[in-house]
Amino acid sequence: VRAGSAAGSAADLRAALFAEAVAIDEEGVAISHAMAEHGAALVPDGATIVHHCNTGALAAPGYGTALGVVRAAHEAGKRIHVYVDETRPRLQGARLTAWELDRLGVPHTLVVDGAAGHLMRTRGVDLCLVGADRIATNGDTANKIGTYTLALAAAAHGVPFYVVAPLNTVDWALPDGDGIAIEERDPSEVTQVGAERIAPTGTAAYNPAFDVTPAACISAIVTEAGVARAPFLETLAAARRAAPRELAATR
Amino acid sequence: VRAGSAAGSAADLRAALFAEAVAIDEEGVAISHAMAEHGAALVPDGATIVHHCNTGALAAPGYGTALGVVRAAHEAGKRIHVYVDETRPRLQGARLTAWELDRLGVPHTLVVDGAAGHLMRTRGVDLCLVGADRIATNGDTANKIGTYTLALAAAAHGVPFYVVAPLNTVDWALPDGDGIAIEERDPSEVTQVGAERIAPTGTAAYNPAFDVTPAACISAIVTEAGVARAPFLETLAAARRAAPRELAATR
Secondary structure (H helix, E strand, C coil), X not given: CCCCCCCCCHHHHHHHHHHHHHHHHHHHHHHHHHHHHHHHCCCCCCCEEEECCCCCCCCCCCCCCHHHHHHHHXXXXXXXXXXXXXXXXXCHHHHHHHHHHHHHCCCEEEECHHHHHHHHHHXXXXXXXXXXXXXXXXXXXXXXCCHHHHHHHHHHHCCCEEEECCHHHEECCCCCXXXXXXXXXXXXXXXXXXXXXXXXXXXXXXXXXEEEECHHHCCEEEECCEEECCCHHHHHHHHHHHCCHHHHCCC | CCCCCCCCCHHHHHHHHHHHHHHHHHHHHHHHHHHHHHHHCCCCCCCEEEECCCCCCCCCCCCCCHHHHHHHHHHCCCCCEEEEECCCCCCHHHHHHXXXXXXXXXXXXXXXXXXXXXXXXXXXXXXXXXXXXXXXXXXXXXXXXXXXXXXXXXXXXXXXXXXXXXXXXXXXXXCCHHHCCCCECCCHHHHEECCEECCCCCCCECCECEEEECHHHCCEEEECCEEECCCXXXXXXXXXXXXXXXXXXXX
């Protein structure tokens, strides 16, 4: 956005800012649709999916990220079933993802996060889908707490584990996940659920908002430029170069 | 308990029943102390421990099972720290284990179940301790939902994973965990926390009470007869033979 010439009126500036905001939104929507299409190609017909946190239209532009893949697969006519991790402590899965999937008409079932291993052992999970808050150039991915534990269960069962995120989630200055500081949030998010106190008064709680999933546990990272697989250092850089010119210019 | 002769009065019968009840309780307490001692020997000084569900004096006779090991290690002067899995959906960790550890004076921190992988990756967990609801003769162990997911995280990080349970938890007629039916409990335990509804009305939830951890993920099973390691088919049978005669007679 140019600040405009001295002759530019406040109305001109307002119009330019609004146009830029619309362009940013449209770019976000276009990126989300591209990610959703690339990701949906990885979803077999009849797939059972485990999804963590909230990654849909309530969280991100357009179709969102991981949940956009679910949506695109569903809209493509694939018969899928999503196990929705409730995602303690903030319960984004129970509160938001379950609501979005209901609105989209996608069959889904809410589970506690700890059920992941049991689901994979007994119900035949075909893939896991998660978003990302920050991705290092080697593919290490920071995402909502519980992501890494889910990834370990997936790895043990040979279940593909897909991260879905726009390229602007990649921190090109970050070599690996060790450089990602993990935010610690208020312990009361763990000791209390809404008005309901669930632990004795004075109980100490550790409440990391995120965890880091090492690249070795990630089957692929789906961006607007396509499906990147290990070695991510090369494939993410290639995705960056391959991204549509007008989008890349904003990064 | 013999029903008594025809001449036996109701008071005699009552006294006999009471004596038997006391004997059963005393046996349970003795077993718990033996498990606690055997298990405490596995806990290094300065250990960081992850514990799942509730397994203390509120759940079982005497010192309990897994939490009895914590208690014995603490009483032996070992400086330990326990990460308490909240244990969704029923929150036995948050509600009960945190309370018990506070009363015992054992340093502890409450975490969401999904934090297990992150704790192991960043904080150096030394061992996991869990109880058991039912153990097959090959060592496959049914325990509170979330146990298996924790065991997978532990296996990935090389963290010893210990099951602590009395020998009467072993089902000697059960060859492996595939024969264990998993109770499904009311979905409202997942969709609601106390009076707090956490998912949209009508959301379907799958609420298995237990999961099965395959023996391959278990480092040892601690019983009143000692520490059994793989192959459990042999070592559990040996433990059964080694158990104190008067206790074995009740099995």
